[in-house]
Amino acid sequence: xxxxxxxxxxxxxxxxxxxxxxxxxxxxxxxxxxxxxxxxxxxxxxxxxxxxxxxxxxxxxxxxxxxxxxxxxxxxxxxxxxxxxxxxxxxxxxxxxxxxxxxxxxxxxxxxxxxxxxxxxxxxxxxxxxxxxxxxxxxxxxxxxxxxxxxxxxxxxxxxxxxxxxxxxxxxxxxxxxxxxxxxxxxxxxxxxxxxxxxxxxxxxxxxxxxxxxxxxxxxxxxxxxxxxxxxxxxxxxxxxxxxxx
Amino acid sequence: xxxxxxxxxxxxxxxxxxxxxxxxxxxxxxxxxxxxxxxxxxxxxxxxxxxxxxxxxxxxxxxxxxxxxxxxxxxxxxxxxxxxxxxxxxxxxxxxxxxxxxxxxxxxxxxxxxxxxxxxxxxxxxxxxxxxxxxxxxxxxxxxxxxxxx
Numbered sequence: 129x130x131x132x133x134x135x136x137x138x139x140x141x142x143x144x145x146x147x148x149x150x151x152x153x154x155x156x157x158x159x160x161x162x163x164x165x166x167x168x169x170x171x172x173x174x175x176x177x178x179x180x181x182x183x184x185x186x187x188x189x190x191x192x193x194x195x196x197x198x199x200x201x202x203x204x205x206x207x208x209x210x211x212x213x214x215x216x217x218x219x220x221x222x223x224x225x226x227x228x229x230x231x232x233x234x235x236x237x238x239x240x241x242x243x244x245x246x247x248x249x250x251x252x253x254x255x256x257x258x259x260x261x262x263x264x265x266x267x268x269x270x271x272x273x274x275x276x277x278x279x280x281x282x283x284x285x286x287x288x289x290x291x292x293x294x295x296x297x298x299x300x301x302x303x304x305x306x307x308x309x310x311x312x313x314x315x316x317x318x319x320x321x322x323x324x325x326x327x328x329x330x331x332x333x334x335x336x337x338x339x340x341x342x343x344x345x346x347x348x349x350x351x352x353x354x355x356x357x358x359x360x361x362x363x364x365x366x367x368x369x370x371x372x373x374x
Numbered sequence: 375x376x377x378x379x380x381x382x383x384x385x386x387x388x389x390x391x392x393x394x395x396x397x398x399x400x401x402x403x404x405x406x407x408x409x410x411x412x413x414x415x416x417x418x419x420x421x422x423x424x425x426x427x428x429x430x431x432x433x434x435x436x437x438x439x440x441x442x443x444x445x446x447x448x449x450x451x452x453x454x455x456x457x458x459x460x461x462x463x464x465x466x467x468x469x470x471x472x473x474x475x476x477x478x479x480x481x482x483x484x485x486x487x488x489x490x491x492x493x494x495x496x497x498x499x500x501x502x503x504x505x506x507x508x509x510x511x512x513x514x515x516x517x518x519x520x521x522x523x524x
Contacts, residue, residue: 203398251395258389263450328467367474
């Protein structure tokens with residue numbers, strides 16, 4: 129019973145870390161740290177979207193849990209809540225009951241951390257505005273870039289399929305910029321570059337690279353593949369729009 | 375330094391800030407995450423002037439990686455809020471698009487230039503981050519060893 133409770137809590141923590149953007153190496157590291165604190169033998173493998181965990185007791189009895197994390201929401205603020213809790217666990221070594229209580233407290237805090245959709249829209253505008261300048265655009269290009277990115281962000285906000293969302297984003301960003309260019313004279317290159325940068329899978333790419341560097345090869349290469357597909361969808365969406373517009 | 379370069383660096387700072395906000399980076403870390411992006415881009419611009427595009431992408435990615443590890447240590451947090459936001463300006467999203475577009479337009483020479491740029495950027499980022507992660511790990515290990523000795 130104790131073994132089962134431990135396994136359930138650990139897999140739940142692993143799932144949340146993965147959900148909010150931790151890399152496979154970090155998930156394995158954190159879970160191992162907790163198990164070291166409790167002096168329990170735990171084997172964990174976070175492979176892409178699956179976490180496998182086996183807890184072994186002193187008598188050699190073991191229990192395994194497998195969890196699929198098919199969707200993720202990048203949220204570094206929530207991730208840091210979980211990381212802080214893990215630090216506290218390793219320092220204070222609470223009972224499983226207290227640990228479950230801490231998890232409930234985090235979930236309450238998570239609910240209070242909602243970020244307004246409109247603030248996100250402003251952030252999208254600022255990001256694409258800035259990126260347009262980075263790619264040698266001027267004020268007019270940057271405003272066009274910002275407008276196109278925020279419109280497309282709003283249109284694709286609810287789409288959960290990442291590849292479809294990025295394809296649509298590429299297609300729409302190019303189309304909106306092309307429409308704006310018919311009204312105001314702007315350069316397509318910097319405007320488009322700024323607009324699509326917001327949809328680039330940055331975290332997936334850096335996690336993939338870091339995981340491959342840590343010899344977490346299966347997880348790293350599967351994430352790299354996903355990042356390449358997402359980037360490809362974005363680019364092909366924009367390229368298709370470019371062909372349609374002539 | 376050219377005012378255009380300075381504007382681009384400032385805008386990289388701003389853009390990275392916007393991007394960090396989208397990743398729900400904790401508010402106290404937002405300016406630092408933006409700074410990582412700004413400094414990474416500054417490194418890219420300066421190195422590119424003297425040593426060309428290839429060295430610039432590798433070294434600026436390494437700079438972003440090092441800064442992220444340093445900031446993560448200072449602020450006792452994860453490396454992700456800094457490295458993810460900082461690396462985004464260097465990701466070859468735009469050049470990949472223009473490579474594909476040039477292929478569609480049957481402009482092979484321009485397409486191969488953009489494809490080369492995309493290839494170098496992608497692998498440059500991989501090499502840069504790998505260098506910074508490896509060196510940071512060695513330094514961290516040294517720190518731990520020194521603490522143990524003391």
